[in-house]
Amino acid sequence: MAEVEETLKRIQTHKGVIGTIVVNAEGIPIRTTLDNSTTVQYAGLLHQLTMKARSTVRDIDPQNDLTFLRIRSKKHEIMVAPDKEYMLIVIQNPSE
Amino acid sequence: DRHLSRCDTKINVIVHFCDRKDEDDGTEIGEGGDEWMHGKTLIKPPDQLDLTEAELKEEFTRILTANNPHAPQNIVRYSFKERSYKPISSVDQLAVHFFLEGNLLHRDSDEARRQKAKQGLPDEKATVALECDVSFFPQLQAAGGEEAGDVEEGGGEDGAHSVDSKTGKKEQKLTNQFNFSERASQTLNNPLRERGCQTEPPPRASFSATANQWEIYDVYLEEMQKQEKNKEKAKAVPKKEDDKVIYVLAKVAKIIERMVNQNTFDDIAQDFRYFEDASDEFREQEGTLLPLWKFQYDQAKRLSVTALCWNQSYKDLFAVGLGSYDFTKQGRGMLVFYSLKNSTYPEYNYPTTSGILCLDIHPDRPYLVAVGFYDGCVAVYNLKEERPEPVYKSSSKSGKHTDPVWQVRWQKDDMDNHQNFFSVSSDGRVVSWTLVKSELVFTDIIKLSLVGAVSEGPEGVPPPTMACGTSFDFHKQINYLFLVGTEEGKIHKCSKAYSSQFLETYDAHNMAVDAVKWNQFHPKVFISCSSDWTVKIWDHTIRTPVFIFDLNAAVGDVAWSPYSSTVFAAVTADGKVHVFDLGINKYEAICQQPVVAKKKTKLTHIEFNPVYPIIIVGDDRGYVTSLKLSPNLRSKPKEKKGQELPRGPEVEIAKMEKLLSLLREPENSKA
Numbered sequence: 035m036a037e038v039e040e041t042l043k044r045i046q047t048h049k050g051v052i053g054t055i056v057v058n059a060e061g062i063p064i065r066t067t068l069d070n071s072t073t074v075q076y077a078g079l080l081h082q083l084t085m086k087a088r089s090t091v092r093d094i095d096p097q098n099d100l101t102f103l104r105i106r107s108k109k110h111e112i113m114v115a116p117d118k119e120y121m122l123i124v125i126q127n128p129s130e
Numbered sequence: 131d132r133h134l135s136r137c138d139t140k141i142n143v144i145v146h147f148c149d150r151k152d153e154d155d156g157t158e159i160g161e162g163g164d165e166w167m168h169g170k171t172l173i174k175p176p177d178q179l180d181l182t183e184a185e186l187k188e189e190f191t192r193i194l195t196a197n198n199p200h201a202p203q204n205i206v207r208y209s210f211k212e213r214s215y216k217p218i219s220s221v222d223q224l225a226v227h228f229f230l231e232g233n234l235l236h237r238d239s240d241e242a243r244r245q246k247a248k249q250g251l252p253d254e255k256a257t258v259a260l261e262c263d264v265s266f267f268p269q270l271q272a273a274g275g276e277e278a279g280d281v282e283e284g285g286g287e288d289g290a291h292s293v294d295s296k297t298g299k300k301e302q303k304l305t306n307q308f309n310f311s312e313r314a315s316q317t318l319n320n321p322l323r324e325r326g327c328q329t330e331p332p333p334r335a336s337f338s339a340t341a342n343q344w345e346i347y348d349v350y351l352e353e354m355q356k357q358e359k360n361k362e363k364a365k366a367v368p369k370k371e372d373d374k375v376i377y378v379l380a381k382v383a384k385i386i387e388r389m390v391n392q393n394t395f396d397d398i399a400q401d402f403r404y405f406e407d408a409s410d411e412f413r414e415q416e417g418t419l420l421p422l423w424k425f426q427y428d429q430a431k432r433l434s435v436t437a438l439c440w441n442q443s444y445k446d447l448f449a450v451g452l453g454s455y456d457f458t459k460q461g462r463g464m465l466v467f468y469s470l471k472n473s474t475y476p477e478y479n480y481p482t483t484s485g486i487l488c489l490d491i492h493p494d495r496p497y498l499v500a501v502g503f504y505d506g507c508v509a510v511y512n513l514k515e516e517r518p519e520p521v522y523k524s525s526s527k528s529g530k531h532t533d534p535v536w537q538v539r540w541q542k543d544d545m546d547n548h549q550n551f552f553s554v555s556s557d558g559r560v561v562s563w564t565l566v567k568s569e570l571v572f573t574d575i576i577k578l579s580l581v582g583a584v585s586e587g588p589e590g591v592p593p594p595t596m597a598c599g600t601s602f603d604f605h606k607q608i609n610y611l612f613l614v615g616t617e618e619g620k621i622h623k624c625s626k627a628y629s630s631q632f633l634e635t636y637d638a639h640n641m642a643v644d645a646v647k648w649n650q651f652h653p654k655v656f657i658s659c660s661s662d663w664t665v666k667i668w669d670h671t672i673r674t675p676v677f678i679f680d681l682n683a684a685v686g687d688v689a690w691s692p693y694s695s696t697v698f699a700a701v702t703a704d705g706k707v708h709v710f711d712l713g714i715n716k717y718e719a720i721c722q723q724p725v726v727a728k729k730k731t732k733l734t735h736i737e738f739n740p741v742y743p744i745i746i747v748g749d750d751r752g753y754v755t756s757l758k759l760s761p762n763l764r765s766k767p768k769e770k771k772g773q774e775l776p777r778g779p780e781v782e783i784a785k786m787e788k789l790l791s792l793l794r795e796p797e798n799s800k801a
Contacts, residue, residue: 041383044475048390056379092344102385113389115382122382128393 045124052110055123057081064120076112080123084116198223388471395473398422402470402744407760415714417721417762419707422744423473425450425754429481430464435748437489438735443496445741446470447477450754453485453504455734460485460504465511468754480511480518492540492549500551500563502535508553508563508570522570524563531555536600542609552604554614558596560624576629578616600642607653613670615643621658623670636673638666645687651695651782655790659685665700667712669790676790677716681708687735693743693764695782696789701733701747709763712789721763725755 046054046067053068061081066073088100103114110127201223206215235242339345392399402422410417430452437451446469453463463485467478484505492498497513501520507530509520524530533556540551541562550564558578564571578597598617605611610626611633619641623634638646639660649655655676659665661684666675683702691697696712709721726733726749735748743759 038380038383041387041475042379045383045387045390048387048474049394051390054386089340089342089344092347093342096344096347102389104389111393113386113393115385115389117379117382120379120382122379122386124386124390126390126393128396 048126050127050129052125052127054125057121057123059119059121068125076123076125080112080114081121084114084121088116196223198225200225387475388469391472391474395423398473402742402758405758407762410760410762413762415711415720415762417709417760417764419709419721419723419725419745419757419759419763421725422756422758423470425468425473425476425756426752427464427466427476427479429479430466430752433462433464433485433752434732434750435734435752435754436463436485436487438737438746438748438754439489439491440737440739440746441491441496442493442740444469445739447496448737448739448746448754449489449491449499450748451486451489451501452752453487455750463503465489465499465501467513470756478513480520482509487534488537490538490540490551494543495549498540498549500538500540500553502538502553502555504534506531506533506535506555506557508535508538508551510551510565510570522565522568524570524572531557531559531561533557533598537602539602539604541604552602552612554599554602556598556600556617558598560599560602560614574629575626576614576624578614578622598642601644601646603647603656605648605653606650613646613648613656615646615658617642619643619660619662621646621668634670634673636668638668638675639664644685645689647688647690649695649786650690650692652786653783655695655786657688657690657698659688659700661685677712679708679710679719681706684732686733689736689738689745691738691764692740695786697763699736699738699745701736703732705729705731705733705749707733707736707745707747707757709759711763711765713785714765716789721760725757726751726753 042054045051053066053072055063055068055073055076056065057063057077057080061078063073063077068076083105084100084103087103091098091100100116103116105112105114106128110125113124113126115122115124201221203221205218205221207218208214209216235245401420405420407418407420433452434454435450436453436455437449439449439451441447441449448468450466450468451463452466454460463482465478465480465482465486466476469477482501482503484503484507486501487504488502490500492500499511499513501509501511503509508524510522512521515521531553535553535555538551538553540549544550544564548564548566550562552560552562552575554560560575560578562573562575564573578599597620599614600617601615603613605613612624612626614622614624615638616622619637619639621636621638621643622632623636624632638658639662641660641662643658643660646658647656649657654669654671655667656670657665657667663680663682663684665679665681665685665688667677668675679700681700681702683704683706686701686703688698688700691699694711694713696714697710699707699709701707705724705726707721707723707725708719710719714720725747731749731751731753733747733749736745738745743764744756745759746754746756748754
């Protein structure tokens with residue numbers, strides 16, 4: 035139980051991590067370390083993208099499922115790990 | 131005046147006129163009467179007017195007109211032209227005295243025709259009937275009453291006949307639009323009333339979904355799982371913990387953590403996978419070790435690494451046992467599992483009360499870990515379970531060792547399919563432990579006794595008879611054969627079958643034998659190392675070592691490589707790793723490299739990864755460092771041009787054999 039809390043804490047304090055967001059199945063952010071407007075923006079956009087990506091993977095093979103989605107941009111890297119009901123988004127600056 | 135004779139009053143009719151004016155009438159009638167009345171005398175009524183002669187002779191004129199005396203004579207009508215009432219000149223003088231509506235119709239009128247037509251039938255019927263009657267009359271007369279039935283029948287027949295004729299007649303009659311009569315009737319129309327009521331509209335929600343192939347697949351999977359659950363009829367309902375958001379994220383959080391780490395240590399991951407030291411081509415035979423991840427755990431800082439073991443099934447998972455070798459500083463210990471995917475935090479960790487000295491992961495069941503403690507206990511942990519305690523633990527009642535346990539090893543499942551493992555300890559016993567249900571059952575396999583001259587101790591104290599085992603290893607192929615290294619520096623070759631005698635004893639070292647290991651490929655070769663700075667390689671049929679290497683520092687551990695029969699590595703107390711390849715260089719290490727920053731740290735253990743070209747090295751500060759072997763250290767024998775070299779363990783064995791034969795020959799020749 036507390037392990038998950040600890041894990042999340044470790045992720046948040048890891049080197050280069052800018053913020054973490056927990057989003058539920060409808061795209062509503064539940065937990066975040068960023069400010070409200072940014073959170074809402076990230077949550078909405080990434081939720082849609084993740085759904086699309088998952089749909090793509092499963093259309094090709096229904097027994098397959100999306101484990102992880104990574105978007106590397108010039109400034110930082112956005113990582114999304116979808117779950118059945120929730121989604122964890124982490125924004126990291128890898129080259130820091 | 132008339133006078134009628136008195137005698138004629140009875141016979142003669144007295145004509146008496148009530149109308150006094152009508153004297154003439156009287157006279158006329160009188161005249162008339164005169165004709166038949168003889169000798170009539172005029173009788174004068176008493177109330178008759180007495181008129182004079184003159185008046186009597188007066189003539190009155192009477193005119194007969196056809197005027198109606200009752201008709202009004204002064205009808206006036208309003209004339210709009212003259213805007214006044216005007217009398218009508220001609221007044222209707224007709225007076226109807228009697229009116230009777232007759233039932234005579236003109237022959238040619240419609241009604242008459244209709245009636246004629248109607249009458250035509252009854253006429254004929256009547257005539258037919260008449261005919262019947264006429265015809266039947268003689269019959270009746272003839273037969274009398276007996277024919278009454280026939281009459282009726284006949285009547286019936288004729289009736290039928292008449293009906294037929296009637297219907298025939300009816301068919302001829304045509305209806306036309308003038309004769310046609312339409313009948314209609316209007317029923318009562320119920321008054322219409324409109325009633326309405328309004329209900330509350332049901333709650334609405336708009337719903338949209340997609341039906342993809344995978345969504346359908348998901349639904350089918352769920353259905354199947356439900357069915358399976360129903361079939362099983364869950365015996366014990368598993369306890370469901372609070373379904374808070376956070377706890378569902380366990381798996382996801384783990385993935386993210388690994389990814390975050392990968393990002394941070396991206397270059398290391400790349401090196402691990404792809405980096406091959408190009409400079410090895412320039413160095414003839416030497417190789418290098420590239421440091422990769424460094425694993426450390428905060429809570430394990432004061433402890434030293436006492437055991438390392440790779441997991442056979444999950445090639446990136448390894449176990450670290452933490453404790454202390456120092457006799458005076460004995461405290462707690464820890465069992466920690468790391469994955470190469472996450473170097474910052476262990477996957478599993480179990481704190482223990484006593485320092486761990488050795489551990490072994492079951493080759494078939496990667497979740498079972500056997501651990502030996504400094505206090506002599508052995509324990510088995512099940513990684514699948516959540517709790518931090520071991521599933522099995524030996525206690526003083528169940529035959530735990532009285533001295534620290536230096537080595538544990540899993541064995542193959544016994545005949546009852548119980549898992550079992552062996553342990554060796556300083557108390558001189560080699561014990562086999564079997565996991566029976568929830569208990570550890572022990573069996574002493576062998577007791578190590580001192581071999582050699584027994585010298586009397588001071589003051590007549592009987593010398594200790596038990597040797598202290600410090601390490602052992604089981605033969606890879608021959609199940610019952612194993613080697614035990616002791617604190618006295620001897621190595622005994624034993625068999626599981628013989629519990630009191632050794633098969634062989636080797637005088638190996640001057641100090642305690644820290645590690646003894648069979649070669650992975652060659653069935654006869656084993657290696658041993660000791661704190662007396664030496665590493666020795668043996669052929670178990672020969673009592674003297676085949677190779678001896680002096681490493682200038684106490685050797686903590688030695689390990690054979692899984693990919694070559696001639697490569698092994700050793701770690702020393704001066705922080706160096708030595709890698710040897712006997713196929714390349716029989717006398718010197720091809721790599722000697724310090725791997726820890728601080729010089730005072732001693733390296734305690736080393737293990738090769740079964741798959742990847744990396745080694746992990748543990749030191750006495752609690753750190754585990756992973757290093758990548760450069761290509762030179764992993765060299766395979768050169769291929770002859772155009773000839774494919776056979777791979778596999780036979781090659782390795784042959785390699786080793788070749789080496790050994792080279793050594794043996796001079797010996798033989800010497801002998």
